[in-house]
Amino acid sequence: MENLYIEGSKFTMEVNYNAETNLCIMKGNSYPEDAINFFEPLNEWLEQYIEEINKPLTMEIQLYYLNSSSSKCFMDIFDILDEYQEDGGSVIVKWFYERNDDEIREAGEELLEDMSFKFEYIEIPESSLYEA
Amino acid sequence: MNSKKTENQVDKSDRDTQLKKFYRSEFELYEECMDIAQEKDAQEKVFKAYERLLKAYYKNLRMSLKITNIGDSTQNKLLKTQEALRNQEEKLRAIFDNAISSIITIDLQAKFLSYNNNWLQMINQEDVPMEEKYFHEFLHNEDKEKFIVEFDSLIKKENNYFRLLLRLFDQEKYFWSDCSASIIHNKENNPESIIIIINNIDEQIKTQEKLAESYLQLKNAQDEILKLERETTALAMAVTANHEINQPLMVIKANLDMLKLKIDPNNVDTYIDKYMQRIDESVDRISSILDKFKKTQEVEFNDYGGNTTMVSFNYDSEFDDGLDDPFDDL
Numbered sequence: 144m145e146n147l148y149i150e151g152s153k154f155t156m157e158v159n160y161n162a163e164t165n166l167c168i169m170k171g172n173s174y175p176e177d178a179i180n181f182f183e184p185l186n187e188w189l190e191q192y193i194e195e196i197n198k199p200l201t202m203e204i205q206l207y208y209l210n211s212s213s214s215k216c217f218m219d220i221f222d223i224l225d226e227y228q229e230d231g232g233s234v235i236v237k238w239f240y241e242r243n244d245d246e247i248r249e250a251g252e253e254l255l256e257d258m259s260f261k262f263e264y265i266e267i268p269e270s271s272l273y274e275a
Numbered sequence: 276m277n278s279k280k281t282e283n284q285v286d287k288s289d290r291d292t293q294l295k296k297f298y299r300s301e302f303e304l305y306e307e308c309m310d311i312a313q314e315k316d317a318q319e320k321v322f323k324a325y326e327r328l329l330k331a332y333y334k335n336l337r338m339s340l341k342i343t344n345i346g347d348s349t350q351n352k353l354l355k356t357q358e359a360l361r362n363q364e365e366k367l368r369a370i371f372d373n374a375i376s377s378i379i380t381i382d383l384q385a386k387f388l389s390y391n392n393n394w395l396q397m398i399n400q401e402d403v404p405m406e407e408k409y410f411h412e413f414l415h416n417e418d419k420e421k422f423i424v425e426f427d428s429l430i431k432k433e434n435n436y437f438r439l440l441l442r443l444f445d446q447e448k449y450f451w452s453d454c455s456a457s458i459i460h461n462k463e464n465n466p467e468s469i470i471i472i473i474n475n476i477d478e479q480i481k482t483q484e485k486l487a488e489s490y491l492q493l494k495n496a497q498d499e500i501l502k503l504e505r506e507t508t509a510l511a512m513a514v515t516a517n518h519e520i521n522q523p524l525m526v527i528k529a530n531l532d533m534l535k536l537k538i539d540p541n542n543v544d545t546y547i548d549k550y551m552q553r554i555d556e557s558v559d560r561i562s563s564i565l566d567k568f569k570k571t572q573e574v575e576f577n578d579y580g581g582n583t584t585m586v587s588f589n590y591d592s593e594f595d596d597g598l599d600d601p602f603d604d605l
Contacts, residue, residue, distance in 0.1 A: 179297065250349070
């Protein structure tokens, strides 16, 4: 299975999904012009990973801004992971947020509150996230 | 009316497609229900489907609420960022207006975009708007070329910064200025404008020039003093040598003459005669050198290779100090 890498921009996150390390990283801003098209390959990759690899998966998310469309798309991703967890898979989601960035932490809480998989909120120093 | 859609806007004509993609499972359920409703005795099936639809509806309500909350949260964050930017802008404006330096921004044709009061004072044009003027209009002709070269390198992204000493015109005269320029990029990371911070360093340059001139004069004076000191020392040595050597030389000369008188010229040993002749010649040579010392007016130092220096005593052959020749009495 091939890894998925999408370079980040001012409006879109850097995506690094690695089937060998079982680690999926998303970081940066998420307000793409067309969120559905942007997230489509991410969902497809996850579905293929569950189908073919089926190993414990870690997802790390470091966001600074996200728009409403991206929120919906993140819910879709978490639905896929939730289903994987309920079907016997193992998932952990690490939600990174900058110190004092209550908005992003709250967004994480909104998105992850109903999920059956394990998740944790990790505070990181201010600004380092945006520069990343 | 501007019909161009913004970056984050989705074309309204795609709304149905977007809805079907966004709520795919709900839409499939909707279509399934519509099909069932067309069937005979479909009541039970419709109720079951309706139950599923209600669950999906509830899920979507929760989802909508979450998205609304996240949207509000993001909006709040944007407002806070906007406020922080506004504060920063105010601080920058205060720095811009009250800076000791002149600060200007120019576009990619070097046309003025903004400038602070200090710039207007610097060029003595306090009531003249700059908007239609170009920065290079104020440059000395000899400095325009080097400015254009550096300016182009900024626009071509070869450099992000340059610093030049340029002569600017203040409506009366040219003055030296220290100009530091940095490129400002737009959100696509392309050059958009250039900010230049300018300091009048005319006094500094003139002081430096005067300092360099004074240093040169001082160095020349030092060299002259050193030369005079060496000459004085050499001349004093010459006079001393003349006085010190003169007396014993007279004794040698007198004794040689006495010796010649004691020897029979018809029966003199050839070698003794030759030795006496050599002594006589050497005494004459020394006498001649001492005479030269006595008449010396200036000395000259010549390198003789390595660390050795030779002294040349230059004298006027016509010069006569009135003193008698020390050997004239002999």
